[in-house]
Amino acid sequence: MSRKYFGTDGVRGRVGTPPMTPDFALKLGWAAGRVLGAGTNQARVVIGKDTRRSGYLFESALEAGFAAAGVESDLLGPLPTPGVAYLTRALRARAGVVISASHNPHHDNGVKFFGPDGCKLSDEIELEIEAMLEQPMTCVEPDRLGRAKRLTDGPGRYIEFCKSSFGERSLAGLRIVLDCANGAAYKVGPAVFQELDADVTVIGNQPDGLNINLECGSTHLASLQRAVVETGADLGIALDGDADRCLMVDAQGNEVDGDQILYIIARLRQATGGLSGPVVGTLMSNLGLEHALRALGIAFVRAKVGDRYVMETLRACGGILGGETSGHTICLDKTTTGDGIVTALQVLSALLRENRSLAELACAMPKYPQVLINVPVSAAAAAILETPQVVAAQADVRARLAGRGRILLRPSGTEPLIRVMVEAEDPAETRQMAEYLAERVRDACS
Known part of the structure; x- marks a missing residue:
């Protein structure tokens, strides 16, 4: 059965x-309440959100839908997506609900769910919710209506959880710039690093409902790079709007991406005896990551793009560590989902253990030149990729690279885009091939 509403x-x-x-x-709140609350008496869900102005609207609507299904809601307010996942599990709620569009601009929003184990819902449960959405909406008897209340200690609980993932060590003497993307971590993010005794300069912590991810955060690193250099910080940490991603910047202002972060953490886990199973990346992971892990004797597996597919592959192969170039990193020995704050703390653990800078740790993973071009599309992306000119162009580029690189054309799971990626040894050739493929995609669209 195909999905009508749920994406990746x-x-x-x-x-x-x-x-x-x-x-x-x-109706989504009602349908989810009917499915997730089935077989229980007065089931309870926790609902968190990021800082978008539309979050108020959707919070109220979802709360009303859950109430109509007889499900009670604990309202967490602005809190990172992984914080909602953690509290779902810690509070033994039936489900967790996050109102967020992650790294997208303020005019977008979304709803995602976690099960009682703090993991994202399975395909089967999402399809059950979709099927329920097709049914007429009803309401339970008045004495069974769900209630809602504000849960004020949620942020504090999550802060302590993040700190516990770092252990008993201190960050005293470390100078950090933290970019909260004017998003869900604008309060809890600084608190975690400050309570671990780091010297923290915070930017992107003035949300107004419209400036989430606006020229800040993990999708716009320029302001963080400037701040790190200007303040003489040791490094910078960039979260996205819902704080499940983390990218970093070294003391010279150079980007440290998700592949390099994954390598640093994998190396740390191997050194401390905590690594099991292969490391999982995606089809977009840089070839340099695969080669660097192989040099350490660490197996590497590629999943489809999307943290849900990284998670599925980790479970299937018994791994504990996986991630995406974009900064979604999953440490299953610490948490159940991607967590930007926890990810940053694992990298800082490696810095302290090896007494080396972020730049020194990152450069141990040489990167192949990679060019990614996002091509906006108005038609069905899958159909465009199957047109003769696009298929022929891909075959042409593969023949020209002759095993010296990789190409990947795929629809975005969250935006009306086709992502064109080329990775090869020569930077000029890499750019030329990517632009050639992007132009063929544009031609197919027209």
Whole structure:
């Protein structure tokens, strides 16, 4: 059965355009309540959100839908997505709900769910919710209606959880710039690093409902790079709007991406005896990561793009560590989902253990030149990729590279884009091949 509403990471879209409308959110809350609360008496869910202005709208609509299904809601307010996952598990809630569009601009929003184990819902459960959405909406008897209340200690609980992932050590003497993307971590993020005694300069912590991810955070590193150099910091940490991603910047202002972060943590786990199973990357992971891990004797497996597929592959192969170039890193020995703050703390653990700078740790993984071009599309992306000119162009580039690199064309799971990636030894050739493929995709669109 194909999906109508759920994508690779919940339901997402532009606010006011289906499916991100108030009436749909109301029915989504009801349908999810019917499915997730089945077989229980007065089930309870926790609901968190990021800092988008539309979060108020969808929080109220979802709460009403859950109430109509007889499910009670604990409202967490602005809190990182991984914080909601943690509290779902810690509070033994039936489900966790996050109102966020992650790294997207403020005019987008979305809804994603966690099960009672703090993991994202299975395909089967999402399909059950979709099937329930097709049914007429009903309401339980008045004495069975769900109630809602604000849970004020949620942020504090999550802060302590993050600190526990770092152990008993201190960050005293370490100068950090933290970019919170004007998003969900604007309060809890600084608190974690400050309570571990780091010297923290915070940017991107003035959300106004409209500036989430706006020229800040993990999708726009320029302001963090400037701040690190200007303040003489040891490094910078960039979160995204819902704080499940983390990218970093070294003392010279150079980007340290998700592949390098994954390598640093894998090396740390191997050194401390905590690594099991292969490390899982994606089809977009740099070839340099695969080669660097192989040099350490660490197996590497590629999953489809999307943290849900990284998670599925980790479970299938018994691994504990996986991630994406974009900064989604999953440390299953610490948490159940990608967590930007926990990820940063694992990298800082490696710095302290080896007494080396972030630049020194990152350069141990040489990167192949990689060019990624996002091509906006109006038609079905899958159909465009199957057109004769695009298929022929891919075959042409593969023949020209002759085993000296990789190409990948794929639809975005969250935006109307086709992502064109080329990775090869020569930077000029890499750029030329990527632009050639992107142009063929544009031609197919027209």
